Structure formats: C-alpha cells, structure tokens
Amino acid sequence: MGRSRLVVIDADLPRRLAHRLNERKRDAVSAYDLGLDDLQDPDLLRELAKRYNGLRTWVLVTGDDSMPAEHGSVIIETQATIATLHPKYPPQMTEHHWRVDLVQRWVHAMQLQAPETVRRYALNGSLPWRPRRRQARQIAHHGWTSWSEVNAREERRQRAQPADPPGPGEAPDTQERFPGLA
Numbered sequence: 001m002g003r004s005r006l007v008v009i010d011a012d013l014p015r016r017l018a019h020r021l022n023e024r025k026r027d028a029v030s031a032y033d034l035g036l037d038d039l040q041d042p043d044l045l046r047e048l049a050k051r052y053n054g055l056r057t058w059v060l061v062t063g064d065d066s067m068p069a070e071h072g073s074v075i076i077e078t079q080a081t082i083a084t085l086h087p088k089y090p091p092q093m094t095e096h097h098w099r100v101d102l103v104q105r106w107v108h109a110m111q112l113q114a115p116e117t118v119r120r121y122a123l124n125g126s127l128p129w130r131p132r133r134r135q136a137r138q139i140a141h142h143g144w145t146s147w148s149e150v151n152a153r154e155e156r157r158q159r160a161q162p163a164d165p166p167g168p169g170e171a172p173d174t175q176e177r178f179p180g181l182a
Contacts, residue, residue, distance in 0.1 A: 005081075005111045008048060010062035011037040013099055020100075026107050041067055042074045049078035059083055059110050063099050068118045069135040075118065083110040084129060086122035 007028040009018045015037075021028035031037045034051075036044055041064070052058045059081040068075060068082060075082060083106075089098030103110075106121045113119055118129040 004056070006052065006056055006058040007107060007110060008034070008058055008060045009103070010044075010060060010064065012063045013061065013103065014096065017100060017103055020104070021107055024104075024107075026111070028107075041071050045071065045074050045078045045080050049080065053079060057081070057115060059113055061085075061103055061107075061110060063087075065120065065129075065132070066135055068129050069131050076116075079116050081113055081115055082118040082129070083113060083126075084118065084120045086120055090123075 004027060007018070007021060007026060009015070009021075009028060009030040011031040013030075015030045015032040018028040018030040018033060031039075031044065036047055039047060045060070048058060048060065061083045063085045065084045065087045067084065074080075085099050085102045089095055093101070102121050102123070105123075106126065109126060110119075110121070113126075119126040120129045
C-alpha cells in the first residue's frame with residue numbers, strides 16, 4: 001500500500017494538483033487526465049472501481065465534503081477510500097489555496113489511509129468522516145443512506161461470510177469466525 005496507492009484528484013480540485021503531487025514523487029492522477037471529469041459522483045466511483053479494484057489500491061481526494069452523505073451506499077458498493085477536505089477555510093486564504101494546501105500537506109496520510117474508509121482532512125490532521133449538522137438534516141430530509149463506519153464495517157463483514165451459511169443444527173465454522181480456534 002503506502003506510496004504505491006494511487007491518489008485520484010476529483011474534478012472539483014485544481015487539475016494541476018495531480019501534476020504537482022507527481023513532481024513530489026506521489027502517484028497521482030486527476031479525474032481530468034482519466035477523462036472522468038464530466039461524470040457525476042456515483043458514476044465516477046463506479047468507473048474508478050471498475051478500472052482499479054483488484055488491480056491496485058486508490059483513494060479519491062475530493063473537496064466535496066457532502067459526497068459521503070449523498071452517496072454513502074455507492075461508496076460502500078464500490079469499496080472506495082475517500083479523503084474529503086474540511087469545507088471551512090481561514091479568512092486569510094482563498095478556497096483554492098486552502099484545498100491545495102490541505103492536499104499537499106496530507107497526501108502522505110491519504111495514501112496510508114485504511115482501505116474502504118472516509119476521512120475528513122483539516123489543518124491539524126484528519127478524523128473519520130461524520131455528517132455535519134447541515135448534512136445530517138439533508139440526509140434525513142432526502143432519505144439518503146450516508147456513509148458511516150458502521151455501514152461500511154457491516155458490508156465488509158457480509159462480503160467475508162461464506163456463501164452457504166450453516167443449516168439448522170450445524171455448527172458454524174469456528175476456524176473462519178475465530179482464527180486459531182479448532
């Protein structure tokens with residue numbers, strides 16, 4: 001994983017940012033360079049999963065902090081790793097400079113981010129993504145399934161289960177459930 005994880009820069013960030021990261025020996029590509037800049041978020045995530053899942057790990061870096069609220073089910077479906085940027089920036093900076101600074105400051109952490117997680121990056125580091133107050137209201141109003149650590153963990157658990165669960169009266173396979181126990 002580490003530095004070999006591909007950093008995909010979303011179309012809402014400056015397209016030259018990927019080139020700057022490449023100059024710093026980071027493996028990065030922009031949605032523009034991939035020809036995906038005109039896709040909506042769900043289609044972008046599905047296309048990235050189609051191109052890279054099983055071949056290499058990737059993280060989508062986006063300035064759209066609402067993506068996990070609006071497209072949580074697609075994030076889980078595509079097993080995406082997402083790095084969002086905190087939307088509030090200091091008054092002495094422009095939004096453009098804030099976003100570029102955050103990505104350049106934290107790209108090393110984004111490349112090391114645990115697979116299938118969503119984190120929000122800010123000046124002092126990152127935290128697991130949680131809906132902000134306005135996003136929570138939007139989720140409730142629209143009935144969206146937002147991304148959450150619990151939803152993603154449950155989805156991973158279900159993918160890891162055997163295809164045929166034990167029938168009535170059969171013991172579960174303890175080797176799979178509890179490694180090291182016979």
